[in-house]
Amino acid sequence: MKDFNFYAPTQVVFGRQSEEKVADLIKHYGGKKVLVHYGGGSAKRSGLLDKLFSLLEKGGIQYVELGGVVPNPLLSKVKEGIELCRKENVDFILAVGGGSVIDSAKAIGYGVPYDGDPWDFWGKGVVPKTCLPIGVVLTIPAAGSEMSSSCVITRDEDKNKRGVNSDLCRCKFAIMNPERTFTLPPYQTAAGATDIMMHTMERYFTPHQDMTLTDALSEALVKTVKDCVIEVLRDPEDYRNRAQIMWAGSLAHNDLTECGTEKDFGTHRLEHELSALFGVTHGAGLAAIWPSWARYCIQKGHARRFAQFAVNVMGVTNDFTDVERTALKGVEAMERFYKQIGMPITITELLGRKLTEQEIDHMTEMCSRGGTMTVGSLEVLGPEEMKTIYHLANV
Numbered sequence: 428m429k430d431f432n433f434y435a436p437t438q439v440v441f442g443r444q445s446e447e448k449v450a451d452l453i454k455h456y457g458g459k460k461v462l463v464h465y466g467g468g469s470a471k472r473s474g475l476l477d478k479l480f481s482l483l484e485k486g487g488i489q490y491v492e493l494g495g496v497v498p499n500p501l502l503s504k505v506k507e508g509i510e511l512c513r514k515e516n517v518d519f520i521l522a523v524g525g526g527s528v529i530d531s532a533k534a535i536g537y538g539v540p541y542d543g544d545p546w547d548f549w550g551k552g553v554v555p556k557t558c559l560p561i562g563v564v565l566t567i568p569a570a571g572s573e574m575s576s577s578c579v580i581t582r583d584e585d586k587n588k589r590g591v592n593s594d595l596c597r598c599k600f601a602i603m604n605p606e607r608t609f610t611l612p613p614y615q616t617a618a619g620a621t622d623i624m625m626h627t628m629e630r631y632f633t634p635h636q637d638m639t640l641t642d643a644l645s646e647a648l649v650k651t652v653k654d655c656v657i658e659v660l661r662d663p664e665d666y667r668n669r670a671q672i673m674w675a676g677s678l679a680h681n682d683l684t685e686c687g688t689e690k691d692f693g694t695h696r697l698e699h700e701l702s703a704l705f706g707v708t709h710g711a712g713l714a715a716i717w718p719s720w721a722r723y724c725i726q727k728g729h730a731r732r733f734a735q736f737a738v739n740v741m742g743v744t745n746d747f748t749d750v751e752r753t754a755l756k757g758v759e760a761m762e763r764f765y766k767q768i769g770m771p772i773t774i775t776e777l778l779g780r781k782l783t784e785q786e787i788d789h790m791t792e793m794c795s796r797g798g799t800m801t802v803g804s805l806e807v808l809g810p811e812e813m814k815t816i817y818h819l820a821n822v
Contacts, residue, residue: 428638428687435681437574438600445604446564449479450486456560456599458519460489462512464532465523466496473610479523491515499702500531502546502582508535509545520561526570532561533578533596549580549589558595564602567611568673569619569710571626571680573601581703588703605669613660617768618710620656620672624649625713626679629695632732632805633688645684646739648675656768693803694720697816700790707777714770715777719819721758724806730754774820787817
């Protein structure tokens with residue numbers, strides 16, 4: 428196993444009515460005036476926001492609110508939040524929603540104490556020095572941002588989607604009530620489960636093999652989400668299975684399944700250009716890219732790792748005479764699962780049309796930062812390899 432440093436400081440408060448503790452948690456972490464940050468109207472329609480506002484008022488905590496975060500959160504909203512926090516002397520941010528809201532809150536947290544353009548963190552490599560404390564009331568299990576060091580933002584004018592990782596933005600607490608996920612639409616539920624599984628798979632498919640325990644954790648997590656999402660699509664108010672998915676979302680991206688390994692995230696990086704350019708749901712974009720990436724890696728000599736996944740996760744019978752055949756059957760099994768839950772398995776299915784050659788060139792240019800960067804670790808991808816995988820998925 429590789430040497431590792433595991434750090435997961437977020438306090439998780441999990442279960443029914445867990446949001447009742449929000450005021451006490453904010454006080455515990457020093458918050459006196461809070462920005463309540465959220466997305467569209469669902470938090471309002473469900474009554475969650477009104478309940479949180481009432482709890483904050485009863486707890487003697489002042490607050491201001493800023494809604495309107497969209498999927499693939501935008502820099503313009505981040506800048507709006509920074510201005511509001513400075514004007515109102517906000518000292519704590521409460522994100523109410525899923526990964527997009529949390530990442531927007533993290534970006535605001537970076538930007539409030541920073542004198543320059545907040546895009547400097549994503550576009551110029553400026554390293555954050557401090558961040559306002561952040562708490563979360565999670566309503567969409569998918570991104571795992573509630574326990575991760577990651578923050579992904581899109582710049583409006585050129586659809587440039589980039590990520591920054593720093594422990595400074597790790598949330599102080601995450602409130603998780605699975606009942607708050609009962610009203611998620613089926614497509615969002617399926618896309619969220621896909622993202623959770625992919626966060627684990629991006630760490631599982633690694634060039635490092637001596638990691639039996641981490642492998643076992645990863646395999647159990649992916650199998651659990653795969654089974655549970657089928658059940659909640661049948662019964663959206665299945666608390667037991669909703670709870671498994673919600674907890675898995677955090678474990679998939681708090682680096683637990685990275686201990687002793689080297690993460691890949693090639694599929695994520697390739698997908699970022701899809702969701703930035705076309706505004707597609709991130710999880711659906713991952714499903715559209717992964718099978719082509721997997722087949723490409725198998726052809727490059729990584730069949731054994733995919734065969735292990737096929738047998739231990741997807742339930743494929745091991746063909747001991749042909750490792751590559753077993754590996755490819757695992758990819759086919761994953762494609763059948765994606766189809767079962769309503770996810771696409773090609774870019775053409777995702778968009779309803781094929782990409783043009785110009786769009787593939789643009790996505791490759793953005794993903795490779797003009798040919799200056801590679802992505803991935805299992806198989807390192809430069810511009811030509813990126814373009815090949817985009818073409819493989821564009822059928």
